[in-house]
Amino acid sequence: MDRTAHALALIGELTSAPTVSKAVAVFERAIEPFGVRLYRTGVVANPQRGLIEAAIVSNWSEEWAQLYRGRRAFTFDPVVAAARRGEGFFWRDLEPSARPEGRELMRDAREIGMVDGFTVVRAPPGELKTTVNMAGDGLDWSELEQGTVSFVASALMSRMLHLRDVQLKPAVQALSLREAEILSHAAAGHADRAIAQALSLSYETVHFYWKSIRRKLGAADRANAVAVGLWSGQIDP
């Protein structure tokens, strides 16, 4: 069985996986023959700015994640910029036109094993925009294989979002109207001072509401609260 047939044969198992970890395990079996070693999946809560991205699952090293965050690399990462436009692309195609700091970032990524990568972006109507970044060495795929990898990656996202729906809906508390308004503004990328101005509240009051929002949603931070708010259907994408 070739790797395309192997991956497509696993779609049934992936889409019936009862937990996120089991879905991820099937995903790993499906993409391993394509040379993918590292992956990071996420949802983009603010597609216009592309900044508020909540990772769902990832096997990237924590060291790289810290380095990436510390350099605020999302502001110049060519992959992030391309993900705003494209549906699927190889990272190698971005390098020639990348800015110097972007090329440096890609060089650094190669040193930790991300020799090449492929990113799948999906934004179905009325749904969250999702991204799956996959990296490895020697990602040389035919058009059919690109389609297959994209399908498998998107199926993982669709299944995980469904499982999150099932798990999160009963677990989170309902937000008040004002809390949902604040969270919606945050999802649109507005800072707290802008939110306060838009809702005719003081900056301190917005902060007060944030504590309540995070508590009700069990969220560790702002981005997590936006993601949970979206997944639990309390604010619109």
Added chain:
Amino acid sequence: MAILIRRRQREAFSGLVDQLHKLRHRVFVERLKWSLPRGDGVHEIDQFDSCDCLHLVVVDAFGRVRATSRVTPSLSPNVSCDLLAGEMGVTFPRGPDIAEVSRLCVDPDLDEGERADALLELRVAQVELFARHGWKRSIGVAYERTLQVWIRSGMTVEILGPPIKFPGDRHFAYAAVASEDPNRPDGVMAFLGARSGALQDPEQDPSLLARFGRRATA
């Protein structure tokens, strides 16, 4: 609302039937550039439309068809089992609990929100139709974007073989079987928001004929 049109009701609902074939032509022939063998340049219609199929049409308040799909019991002639399976080199399962879904489309001129609403209405009606007939699995050939919607709603999707690109098409099409999670028989409807009652059946509500029957085409 999504109106169910049986074969014997096609004449009575000739206005809606005319509209659904026009919509299919706009989507599949004009937009997707499918190479389809028959047609008059305005309507998309094939030999399976005259078989034992059911049409679902989502209509707006003005009686305009906004979305449609064709549902056929798998034991009856249908485009997936009797035509596409050969082209794709796959075998679809057939049985009394399996139905085929084909020619699913939404008016491309609707904005994103309206499209999502029309598609939701169609999906709810489809789920209700399947439940009424005792169909547990659906078969068909679909693009990835359609299959992802099914997966997102909690359905298990199995791919029967390698995908193909039909002549002139940009996207791969997959032969697929979709089924609900047996442990959560109402899971898909729950995901869809439990908007039951989308399916409108003229045999149960004769007023539909008065409102939508033989209406001039939009």
